[in-house]
Amino acid sequence: MNFFRFLKGSFAIIFKGNKTYYLWLAFLFLLILWGGLGYTGQLRDGLIRSHMRDSVSWAFYIGNFTFLVGVAAAAVMLVIPAYIYNWKPIKEIVIFGELLAVCAVIMCISFIVVDIGNPLRFWHMLPIVGTMNFPSSLLGWDFFVLSSYFLVNAVVVTYLLYCVFYKKEYNKKFVLPLVLFSIPLAVGIHTVTAFLYNALPARVFWNSALLAPRFLASAFCSGPAILLILFQILRKTTKFEIKDEAIWRIAELMVYAMFIYLYFTVAELFKEFYSGTEHILYWKYLLFGIGEDKQIVLFSWGSIIMGFIAFVLFLIPKTRKNFVTLNIGAVLIYASVYVEKGIALIIPGFTPDVLGQIYVYTPSWTEIRTAVMIFSLGSLLFTLLAKIAIAIIFDSYNIDSLRKK
Amino acid sequence: MKKDNSRRSFLKNISIATFSTLALSGCDMKEIDKFLQKNFRLLTKKEKDSIVKSMDAEYKEKYGKEFHISDKAALEGTLFGYALDLSRCIGCRRCVYACVKENNQSRDPQIQWIQVLQMEKEKGIDFAHSDVHYNPEEVPEKGHFYVPIACQQCRNPQCVAVCPVKATWQEPDGIVVVDYNWCIGCRYCMAACPYGARHFNWGVPEVPVEEINPEMHYLGNRLRTKGVVEKCTFCIQRTREGKYPSCVEICPVGARKFGNLLDPESEVRYILENKRILVLKEELNTQPKFYYFFGI
Numbered sequence: 001m002n003f004f005r006f007l008k009g010s011f012a013i014i015f016k017g018n019k020t021y022y023l024w025l026a027f028l029f030l031l032i033l034w035g036g037l038g039y040t041g042q043l044r045d046g047l048i049r050s051h052m053r054d055s056v057s058w059a060f061y062i063g064n065f066t067f068l069v070g071v072a073a074a075a076v077m078l079v080i081p082a083y084i085y086n087w088k089p090i091k092e093i094v095i096f097g098e099l100l101a102v103c104a105v106i107m108c109i110s111f112i113v114v115d116i117g118n119p120l121r122f123w124h125m126l127p128i129v130g131t132m133n134f135p136s137s138l139l140g141w142d143f144f145v146l147s148s149y150f151l152v153n154a155v156v157v158t159y160l161l162y163c164v165f166y167k168k169e170y171n172k173k174f175v176l177p178l179v180l181f182s183i184p185l186a187v188g189i190h191t192v193t194a195f196l197y198n199a200l201p202a203r204v205f206w207n208s209a210l211l212a213p214r215f216l217a218s219a220f221c222s223g224p225a226i227l228l229i230l231f232q233i234l235r236k237t238t239k240f241e242i243k244d245e246a247i248w249r250i251a252e253l254m255v256y257a258m259f260i261y262l263y264f265t266v267a268e269l270f271k272e273f274y275s276g277t278e279h280i281l282y283w284k285y286l287l288f289g290i291g292e293d294k295q296i297v298l299f300s301w302g303s304i305i306m307g308f309i310a311f312v313l314f315l316i317p318k319t320r321k322n323f324v325t326l327n328i329g330a331v332l333i334y335a336s337v338y339v340e341k342g343i344a345l346i347i348p349g350f351t352p353d354v355l356g357q358i359y360v361y362t363p364s365w366t367e368i369r370t371a372v373m374i375f376s377l378g379s380l381l382f383t384l385l386a387k388i389a390i391a392i393i394f395d396s397y398n399i400d401s402l403r404k405k
Numbered sequence: 406m407k408k409d410n411s412r413r414s415f416l417k418n419i420s421i422a423t424f425s426t427l428a429l430s431g432c433d434m435k436e437i438d439k440f441l442q443k444n445f446r447l448l449t450k451k452e453k454d455s456i457v458k459s460m461d462a463e464y465k466e467k468y469g470k471e472f473h474i475s476d477k478a479a480l481e482g483t484l485f486g487y488a489l490d491l492s493r494c495i496g497c498r499r500c501v502y503a504c505v506k507e508n509n510q511s512r513d514p515q516i517q518w519i520q521v522l523q524m525e526k527e528k529g530i531d532f533a534h535s536d537v538h539y540n541p542e543e544v545p546e547k548g549h550f551y552v553p554i555a556c557q558q559c560r561n562p563q564c565v566a567v568c569p570v571k572a573t574w575q576e577p578d579g580i581v582v583v584d585y586n587w588c589i590g591c592r593y594c595m596a597a598c599p600y601g602a603r604h605f606n607w608g609v610p611e612v613p614v615e616e617i618n619p620e621m622h623y624l625g626n627r628l629r630t631k632g633v634v635e636k637c638t639f640c641i642q643r644t645r646e647g648k649y650p651s652c653v654e655i656c657p658v659g660a661r662k663f664g665n666l667l668d669p670e671s672e673v674r675y676i677l678e679n680k681r682i683l684v685l686k687e688e689l690n691t692q693p694k695f696y697y698f699f700g701i
Binding site for chain 1: 447520522531532533535536563568569570571572588589590591592593595596597598600601603604605606609632633634690
């Protein structure tokens with residue numbers, strides 16, 4: 001009963017907002033409509049509307065999935081420094097980090113759903129009713145850890161908001177273990193996703209032990225980048241308090257992550273290019289193209305250059321502590337990791353294909369529109385959830401304000 | 406408590422609404438049965454037979470001709486193996502098209518289970534310098550040789566290990582098959598296969614009615630639907646009846662040999678004993694039952 005009233009109250013608040021809020025919602029709805037119309041074409045004709053073919057059988061969709069797993073994981077991992085350095089608004093950081101994680105996981109699952117040929121048969125993957133290939137298939141594992149991660153985060157964030165809504169003190173004995181449990185789980189979802197690609201002997205490009213560590217490092221660049229910007233927006237528009245020092249500390253941690261990522265990548269490149277075996281082909285395709293086929297080079301160098309500029313901006317204390325350059329850096333690193341995961345990680349795994357043939361892949365409009373649909377849906381969900389959370393935490397929207405009416 | 410009731414009735418309404426939408430969109434009980442059908446390996450012999458029978462009737466009604474769909478299980482004491490003579494193959498691609506016809510592969514979009522690679526004699530077996538789209542007036546071309554590749558029917562199949570729903574498996578006679586009614590179309594198997602042997606129905610597969618081969622096996626050449634993966638099954642509908650795969654029959658130079666690896670008198674066993682063989686990408690430990698050899 002109480003919980004139902006909490007839901008009702010939360011539902012009511014999403015309709016209360018200013019002009020900017022409604023404009024933003026309208027903009028998201030437009031994007032969803034535009035993207036959704038593209039997706040209906042795929043629903044009707046099948047995945048032939050994508051540019052994937054037998055040679056490149058996974059591409060943009062699964063790349064987006066991978067990227068979002070990183071976002072989901074990194075959002076929660078930010079709890080560790082918040083805890084260690086004793087940042088003041090730790091509860092708020094946990095709540096917004098977990099909200100972001102919940103939305104990111106939903107987007108992940110959406111990208112899998114649009115990527116499979118028979119989405120209605122999704123239940124075949126469930127244990128008991130279906131025939132989940134556990135523990136042999138890493139996709140089974142991934143599904144398992146992602147759903148656990150989703151559940152843990154959804155429960156914690158709902159419970160915390162519920163308590164604030166009813167002006168109750170939350171039960172630390174219940175929340176703390178779950179938050180602590182969600183941290184290794186965050187590492188877990190990203191590691192399992194990396195292992196999904198990693199241990200396929202057929203795909204040499206991914207068959208490197210550094211793949212999972214590189215995944216984690218790059219996720220630790222892109223995930224906090226979103227929160228960095230989000231915290232500043234919250235600070236400006238609500239009573240959310242976070243010290244400049246805490247924001248700079250996040251940026252500092254991102255520099256470490258970027259450096260580790262860069263170092264791992266250099267180590268990988270050295271091994272590949274110095275040994276110069278036939279396996280170098282995939283890196284060559286990524287960085288220089290093979291023969292006339294250079295379409296992907298634009299993406300890879302774009303990602304490298306954006307990442308490098310962000311690294312420099314974050315490395316120099318002056319630009320790290322200037323909020324203009326800091327935000328430019330955050331956007332650049334976000335874009336860099338997005339392109340890296342969306343295109344540069346997946347496509348060279350398939351080009352040249354296992355029989356040495358080259359099929360040049362770039363995403364089709366259907367794929368781009370479907371991705372826009374999912375990202376806008378995720379943003380919409382996050383906007384609404386954040387709206388509720390902000391009202392409850394900062395504007396003391398609670399059970400009393402519901403009773404007054 | 407009132408609220409609880411309303412929630413329950415809401416759930417009820419929702420399910421009625423879903424159900425009626427399904428019914429309205431032309432989904433009869435058969436479609437729902439099909440949707441809820443279990444994984445092939447969990448079906449009893451009786452259930453399999455009845456599914457195959459109703460499929461016979463369904464195809465007959467749809468295409469207006471007789472179909473014989475079999476669900477014949479593997480024969481005791483058989484382990485199928487294949488041998489291909491690289492020194493004889495001329496790269497004519499007759500096997501490719503015989504296979505397409507026999508196994509009802511989609512003509513548009515085109516699906517071909519066999520891919521023939523043209524390689525340079527000077528380079529040996531080198532995938533990076535091979536060409537699958539060779540198109541000269543006449544084959545074989547000077548300085549080149551040909552390597553046809555389909556499913557290598559591995560003893561240690563990666564594709565089976567990665568499938569998240571157990572929609573693909575190795576039969577007791579060694580054939581790796583796909584349950585097209587169970588495959589969710591995630592294509593993990595395609596990422597895992599080192600031989601490019603798995604093919605996806607990116608669109609609605611199309612085979613002209615007059616060209617449909619009505620002699621079918623449930624796990625083999627029956628008609629596929631959009632969004633599922635398919636692959637070579639050593640012509641399961643033929644070989645379990647004691648016939649050769651169609652690629653073996655069509656080959657004009659006799660480069661293709663097929664038989665039971667457990668039978669010491671079989672031709673493949675003779676080849677293993679008397680010729681020097683190789684398997685593709687042996688370093689990946691897939692342990693193919695598809696052998697290449699040099700006969701002359």
